Amino acid sequence: MARIEHNILKIYLIKTARWLMLTTPFLPLFMAENGIDKSGYGLLASIQALSIVFFEVPSGYLADAIGRKKTLVLGSILGALGYVIYSVSFSFSGFLVAMVVLGIGQSLISGSDSAMLYETLVEMNRTGEYSRYEGRVIALGSLMETIGAPLGGLLAVASLRYPFVAQSVVALIALPAALTLVVPEQEARIRGTSINLLPALKRSLLLDRTLLLLVIYAALVGGGTYTMAKAIPYWFNDSFASSAMQLGIFWSVLNLSAAFFSHHAYKIEQRLNPPLFMTIIGSVVSASFIALGVLPAYPAMAVLVLFYCTRGLATPILKNYINEQTDSQVRATVLSVRMFLVYVLFAALFPVMGWVGDASGWSTALVLAGICFAVIYGSALFAFTVTKKSA
Numbered sequence: 001m002a003r004i005e006h007n008i009l010k011i012y013l014i015k016t017a018r019w020l021m022l023t024t025p026f027l028p029l030f031m032a033e034n035g036i037d038k039s040g041y042g043l044l045a046s047i048q049a050l051s052i053v054f055f056e057v058p059s060g061y062l063a064d065a066i067g068r069k070k071t072l073v074l075g076s077i078l079g080a081l082g083y084v085i086y087s088v089s090f091s092f093s094g095f096l097v098a099m100v101v102l103g104i105g106q107s108l109i110s111g112s113d114s115a116m117l118y119e120t121l122v123e124m125n126r127t128g129e130y131s132r133y134e135g136r137v138i139a140l141g142s143l144m145e146t147i148g149a150p151l152g153g154l155l156a157v158a159s160l161r162y163p164f165v166a167q168s169v170v171a172l173i174a175l176p177a178a179l180t181l182v183v184p185e186q187e188a189r190i191r192g193t194s195i196n197l198l199p200a201l202k203r204s205l206l207l208d209r210t211l212l213l214l215v216i217y218a219a220l221v222g223g224g225t226y227t228m229a230k231a232i233p234y235w236f237n238d239s240f241a242s243s244a245m246q247l248g249i250f251w252s253v254l255n256l257s258a259a260f261f262s263h264h265a266y267k268i269e270q271r272l273n274p275p276l277f278m279t280i281i282g283s284v285v286s287a288s289f290i291a292l293g294v295l296p297a298y299p300a301m302a303v304l305v306l307f308y309c310t311r312g313l314a315t316p317i318l319k320n321y322i323n324e325q326t327d328s329q330v331r332a333t334v335l336s337v338r339m340f341l342v343y344v345l346f347a348a349l350f351p352v353m354g355w356v357g358d359a360s361g362w363s364t365a366l367v368l369a370g371i372c373f374a375v376i377y378g379s380a381l382f383a384f385t386v387t388k389k390s391a
Contacts, residue, residue: 004184007120008133010177011113012140014072017174018079018109019141022152022163023086025251028233030160034090038234038362042354044095045230049347051103052110053340059104060111060336064329068112068119069181075112076174078105083168087161109174111336113137118323118331119184130323131266135316142259142312146252153248211325211334213384217278218318219338220380223345224285224373225311230350231292231369232304234362239297250301254308261312269317275385277317282377284310289370293363 023030031041063071082102089095117134121127148170155162232254236247261268269277288307292300319335326334349369356365 004120004123004182007116007181007184010181011117011120011137013177014076014109014113014174015137015141016144017076017171017177018106019148020144020170020173021148022155022167022170023083024145024152024229025149025233025247026152026156026160026163029156029237030164031095033160034095036092036095038357039351039354040092042351042357044092044099046347046351047096048099048103049343049350051100052107052343053347055104055107059107060333060339063108063112063115063336064331064333067183068116069178069183071108071112072116072178072181073175075105075108076171076178078102078108079174080168080171081105083164083171086164087168107336107339110339111333114319114323114335115331116181116184123184129266131269131316131320134319135262135265138265138312138315139259139262142255142262142308145255146259149248149251149255151248153246156248208325209387210384211322213380213387214274214318214321214325215334215338216341217282217377217380217384218314218322219341220345220373220376221281221285221314221318222338222342223349224289224377225307225314226342226346227350227353227369228285228288228307228311230346231289231353231362231366234357235292235300235366238362239300254304257305258308258312261309262316263312265313265316268313269320274321275381277313278381278384281310281314281318282373282381286370286374286377289366289373291370293366293370 028038028041031044036044059071059075078101082098082105085094085098085101089098114134117137118127118130121130121133152163152166155166232251233247236250240246272280284307288303291303295303319338322334322338323331349372353365353369356368
């Protein structure tokens, strides 16, 4: 009989399937090869983000209502299907279908995986170690991207379509892992109690301003790091006009940096209080966009390494702040609200960056994005600080 502690390994496998990404650095190049320019790619990426937005909170609520295991299984199936569609598509409409399918699959998994991990640790009486395990999960994801990028580069040398074919096979790794997860006893006891979505959200977020602001800030940081990840291939191509293989190697360096810091994030969390940590994270993210737009190529590469180190710290620590404030019965819903806001921000900003990039250059788009992030991070952090003082 499967044991609850084996869930951690299975969550690692699900993360491997999601983040052993053979395609990410080469997606803009693949789009360009099939006649999609920067603004077209920006529009497609925005539509994918909107598909995630549309399903994100309902999928988190669905996970809380019917079980995180079931939504993880369905998300794993759709994740593989999306890359199959990519593999056989040659036009905007085909890529659109692939992105929407992947977006729905991703929304079903995000929130559910972290909630399953936290509830597993609750049953093991080890919730104090959540940051450590979440950091390891994120580090594993970054490590998989580190491995995946050069492997995808080798495939892309022969054809930019081959990484997408291979990715559909990799995505299937998640399915047996999800099917064999053990449902934690606490989750089984409360299953079906959060029937009404709006009261659950009101109880967990609107009546707890500290939690609400933590979710908003974590989402803003997530939106910034996700936007940067999508922007890097265009910056790299403009700066170096290099091959797909060279981009893959650089992508590996970035994700290896993130993996190292994710693995040790719990140590950093013990040394910094939340307001100070949040100030550092927001400053680095917004300044990195501006630096990428104005610095020469090689100093900008150093900034990107620092950015990815920061990214490695941000997700596990900010998720732990949220989990510590959240009730078990709405945990996946609250985490899905965070991801909902991540993709709302990305969907609003990235197409504009694409249009500015086509009209005025990618450097201008990066600088404007950095200024935008600096303003919203400063505003959100000020609101959080005021709320903490008045609590």
